[in-house]
């Protein structure tokens with residue numbers, strides 16, 4: 001029975017040649033973003049491009065809730081992290097990295113690649129970081145140049161207590177505060193200025209719903225006055241700032257992606273910050289209700305509103321389950337590093353809406369059933385709809 005459903009659904013998917021993107025990025029592109037990117041190029045050393053960059057800069061400032069510059073870099077989100085690190089860390093002082101997942105540890109990998117000493121705050125994957133433990137570590141390392149925090153850890157679905165973590169850094173240290181907001185800015189209220197963040201990083205394929213390829217780094221005045229001594233060239237943010245003040249970029253930018261970004265930011269502004277955060281919260285709550293109704297367990301002890309990480313039921317191979325979902329028409333992400341095969345990650349980011357949640361859950365139901373896991377069809381979907389209806 002399960003096999004029959006699987007085969008016919010697979011045929012359907014194969015003919016469509018595409019599966020819905022319900023992973024935590026990249027996400028489906030709104031039509032306005034696609035159309036904006038489809039047009040003829042303009043040259044970037046022109047007033048027309050400068051006008052776009054100025055509009056985009058204002059839009060990014062709005063999303064970041066900051067009066068500071070938010071720079072646009074060509075590269076993925078990790079490029080933004082590397083830029084923040086290489087400009088604001090130092091060769092003669094440690095960086096404290098708050099751990100707890102693959103992306104949190106990326107900060108440490110970048111720092112080590114530049115020869116910077118790393119002091120790691122160990123956090124079990126799936127748990128939220130403790131502000132008290134961070135405060136103690138900072139007191140033990142008073143010469144820390146920078147602290148790195150990942151607001152929402154996409155590899156585990158954890159929401160760290162970002163306000164309390166930022167507050168402890170501000171209160172107990174002089175270190176610069178570098179935050180990966182790649183799956184947090186736009187998902188929840190995360191005001192760069194209000195939290196005293198010195199460098200806040202995001203990437204185009206998440207909340208913005210633009211293809212991968214642009215990174216954004218908001219930088220505080222404090223950080224500009226404390227540029228570090230690490231060698232850099234392509235990621236020299238001071239050079240970028242000097243050009244971006246005039247609507248330019250230091251090097252040839254990803255022009256088409258910036259067209260898409262302009263359209264994306266207009267859509268986000270039309271929706272409004274509170275509505276955007278509310279939509280993410282509703283999709284996350286409905287997803288959590290759906291997986292719970294299917295008898296599945298969340299991986300995260302403190303789930304975030306960007307991605308729901310679900311434990312794969314005992315006896316099932318998580319890699320095969322993610323592949324089955326793909327064959328059935330939904331890209332649901334698997335686990336990373338030691339969590340490979342053990343969890344699935346359903347995204348609710350940027351362009352995701354109720355229909356995406358329902359699609360992800362119904363595909364999961366079919367996939368589980370086709371692999372022999374008992375499923376009462378519609379239970380997960382029904383619980384999600386009930387949650388939407390209640391909100």
Ligand SMILES: Cc1ncc(COP(=O)(O)O)c(C=O)c1O
Nearest residue numbers: 076077078103154180182183203
């Ligand atoms: C929280 C977080 N940080 C960093 C990254 C890395 O971004 P990219 O793959 O764009 O380099 C991701 C990507 O999923 C992420 O979710």
